[in-house]
Amino acid sequence: MDMKATSGKKLGLKEKYRHMTRGLDWEPSYQKKEDIYPYMAYEGIKIHDWDKWEDPFRLTMDSYWKYQAEKERKLYAIIDAYAQNNGHLNVTDARYLNAIKLFLTGISPLEYMAHRGFAHAGRAFPGAGPRVACLMQSLDEIRHAQTQIHALSNYNKHYNGFHDFSHMLQRVWYLSVPRSFFDDAVTAGPFEFMVAIGFSFEYVLTNLLFVPFVSGAAYNGDMGTMTFGFSAQSDEARHMTLGLEIIKFILEQDPDNVPIVQRWIDKWTWRGYRVLTLVGMMMDYMLPKRIMSWKEAWEVYFEQNGGALFKDLARYGIRPPKWLDQIAFDKDHISHQAWATFYQYGAASDFHTWSPTDDELDWLSKKYPDSFDKYYRPRLEHWREQAKQGKRFYNTTLPQLCQVCQIPMIFTEPGDPTKTCYREVDYLGEKFHFCSDGCKEIFENEPEKFKQAWLPVNQIYQGNCFPDGTDPTVEDFEPLAKVLEYYHVNFGRDNLDFEGSEDQKNFAAWRGMATTNE
Amino acid sequence: MAVAAVKDYRFDSADRLENFHGNQLLFVGWEDHLMFCAPFALALPPSMRFGELVDTTLPGAFGYHPDFARIDWSAVQWFKSGQPWQPDFGRSLADNGLRHKDVIRFRTPGLTGIDGSCS
Numbered sequence: 211m212d213m214k215a216t217s218g219k220k221l222g223l224k225e226k227y228r229h230m231t232r233g234l235d236w237e238p239s240y241q242k243k244e245d246i247y248p249y250m251a252y253e254g255i256k257i258h259d260w261d262k263w264e265d266p267f268r269l270t271m272d273s274y275w276k277y278q279a280e281k282e283r284k285l286y287a288i289i290d291a292y293a294q295n296n297g298h299l300n301v302t303d304a305r306y307l308n309a310i311k312l313f314l315t316g317i318s319p320l321e322y323m324a325h326r327g328f329a330h331a332g333r334a335f336p337g338a339g340p341r342v343a344c345l346m347q348s349l350d351e352i353r354h355a356q357t358q359i360h361a362l363s364n365y366n367k368h369y370n371g372f373h374d375f376s377h378m379l380q381r382v383w384y385l386s387v388p389r390s391f392f393d394d395a396v397t398a399g400p401f402e403f404m405v406a407i408g409f410s411f412e413y414v415l416t417n418l419l420f421v422p423f424v425s426g427a428a429y430n431g432d433m434g435t436m437t438f439g440f441s442a443q444s445d446e447a448r449h450m451t452l453g454l455e456i457i458k459f460i461l462e463q464d465p466d467n468v469p470i471v472q473r474w475i476d477k478w479t480w481r482g483y484r485v486l487t488l489v490g491m492m493m494d495y496m497l498p499k500r501i502m503s504w505k506e507a508w509e510v511y512f513e514q515n516g517g518a519l520f521k522d523l524a525r526y527g528i529r530p531p532k533w534l535d536q537i538a539f540d541k542d543h544i545s546h547q548a549w550a551t552f553y554q555y556g557a558a559s560d561f562h563t564w565s566p567t568d569d570e571l572d573w574l575s576k577k578y579p580d581s582f583d584k585y586y587r588p589r590l591e592h593w594r595e596q597a598k599q600g601k602r603f604y605n606t607t608l609p610q611l612c613q614v615c616q617i618p619m620i621f622t623e624p625g626d627p628t629k630t631c632y633r634e635v636d637y638l639g640e641k642f643h644f645c646s647d648g649c650k651e652i653f654e655n656e657p658e659k660f661k662q663a664w665l666p667v668n669q670i671y672q673g674n675c676f677p678d679g680t681d682p683t684v685e686d687f688e689p690l691a692k693v694l695e696y697y698h699v700n701f702g703r704d705n706l707d708f709e710g711s712e713d714q715k716n717f718a719a720w721r722g723m724a725t726t727n728e
Numbered sequence: 729m730a731v732a733a734v735k736d737y738r739f740d741s742a743d744r745l746e747n748f749h750g751n752q753l754l755f756v757g758w759e760d761h762l763m764f765c766a767p768f769a770l771a772l773p774p775s776m777r778f779g780e781l782v783d784t785t786l787p788g789a790f791g792y793h794p795d796f797a798r799i800d801w802s803a804v805q806w807f808k809s810g811q812p813w814q815p816d817f818g819r820s821l822a823d824n825g826l827r828h829k830d831v832i833r834f835r836t837p838g839l840t841g842i843d844g845s846c847s
């Protein structure tokens with residue numbers, strides 16, 4: 211239905227925007243505001259005037275719809291062409307596929323959760339401005355989830371490990387890392403959610419997620435991923451503006467908001483940084499054609515860009531996030547520590563790992579002159595030597611996990627990469643363990659929330675990660691096999707070393723057929 | 729503040745002892761051997777002798793490392809929650825004071841991993 215202005219005159223953009231967003235809002239008369247917006251007070255944030263909210267992008271629903279439809283048309287034309295032309299055979303090397311398995315299983319479901327989170331936040335805010343902005347971001351996010359699933363379903367026709375991402379997200383040990391990150395955000399109140407995802411993730415950290423994957427796809431001949439990446443990134447400008455607007459708005463409303471927001475910035479920068487460990491590993495080890503090192507990416511996208519941002523926020527009384535010293539030290543280490551983890555637990559994951567080639571080891575030495583040769587190269591060369599002798603290392607004893615980030619306790623002491631970092635807290639007679647001061651402090655602020663964490667390792671030991679009807683008391687019970695069955699990871703196809711895998715053989719055979727007359 | 733919530737908020741801890749069917753969790757790390765990316769999580773009966781843990785469980789967990797066979801167990805230094813600690817190999821985990829979710833580590837003087845890299 212088209213609305214016709216009775217004067218016959220067309221509305222200007224600004225007017226149209228006002229009528230179609232704030233103009234549609236009304237003051238309730240027979241219900242109390244607190245009943246309509248029940249989540250506005252309990253986080254302690256004080257808002258005095260919702261009309262002070264500056265709408266960061268003046269977009270009405272009808273033009274939003276038009277723009278997005280146009281993007282979709284272009285995107286699906288490219289994805290279809292890519293599928294029809296067997297574009298997957300143009301990627302640099304089949305090892306690359308494991309990077310996008312990690313993306314599909316670990317990141318795409320978060321897009322869906324972001325959709326839910328922004329829908330919830332939008333519903334919770336009494337202000338019409340943020341409500342409309344959150345609605346649009348919520349729709350963007352479900353679009354991202356859907357386009358990623360569609361684009362990557364093409365790989366599922368040909369390769370292993372793409373078959374059951376939503377089932378895996380709820381169960382698989384390393385997927386509990388991104389999963390618990392987002393579950394923490396969507397179960398927080400609407401203000402914390404906006405600071406967590408809208409600001410800390412979308413504004414401060416998003417480039418560290420998207421640039422590596424999208425450029426990684428471009429560098430490695432993956433047109434499909436590159437295309438959905440660009441399509442999603444075109445929404446990103448709006449998301450970043452919203453993230454910055456929400457933080458400024460909250461801070462300007464009441465000085466009592468400052469310490470609460472500061473605590474959330476500390477928490478969510480740390481949590482986001484921990485999740486990005488997976489991206490660091492992907493950049494340094496999983497892209498056959500590298501774009502830049504994790505360390506370089508951190509320096510450009512966080513230290514430089516983030517530094518300017520926090521200078522800007524200083525006038526509100528906000529300081530840079532805590533633990534940046536440790537992060538700065540750790541940028542030489544975490545990607546290596548993560549790859550070593552996935553290499554040794556390669557029997558329990560949904561993608562393949564491998565020993566880096568000599569060229570790749572040399573690249574790492576060059577990019578990490580202060581750490582790689584001294585601490586990590588000996589480990590990798592030892593494993594490679596063992597693998598050559600038929601003794602490829604598969605660690606089958608379960609690791610201790612951090613109660614908050616849920617990553618195995620792989621990180622080292624600030625300033626000493628030879629010592630595992632152990633932190634613990636006694637809470638109501640029970641011990642809780644953490645990978646770092648950051649995760650420990652996050653727990654201490656909300657122990658009642660984090661003591662409920664579903665830690666995959668501990669759940670396995672409780673007997674909760676076997677298929678229904680499993681009897682763990684039978685003779686020669688094989689727990690790992692049963693856990694993989696519960697995960698829907700097919701042993702020998704989805705897991706283990708890339709060398710000798712079905713993916714490796716099929717890719718080589720199909721590429722041979724496409725490029726020779728054999 | 730234990731949590732921000734709209735109403736009364738009380739839940740059990742997910743890893744309380746009673747969920748482990750008679751076992752308790754013990755976390756064990758080997759200092760200077762980061763080839764094992766993280767300390768191990770073990771679910772063990774509290775009545776298990778400490779010596780049995782060392783003789784039967786630890787080899788399965790750490791035995792892949794070439795240093796493991798060279799360990800002189802009489803020279804090993806033990807730590808519990810980071811503090812020096814002396815286990816009695818003849819007594820049970822419980823009698824050694826090990827409770828659910830305790831973390832212990834051991835240091836093997838002279839053994840510092842692949843080429844001394846603490847790997």
Ligand SMILES: [Fe+2]
Nearest residue numbers: 321351354442
């Ligand atoms: Fe998104």
Ligand SMILES: [Fe+2]
Nearest residue numbers: 612615645649
């Ligand atoms: Fe952690």
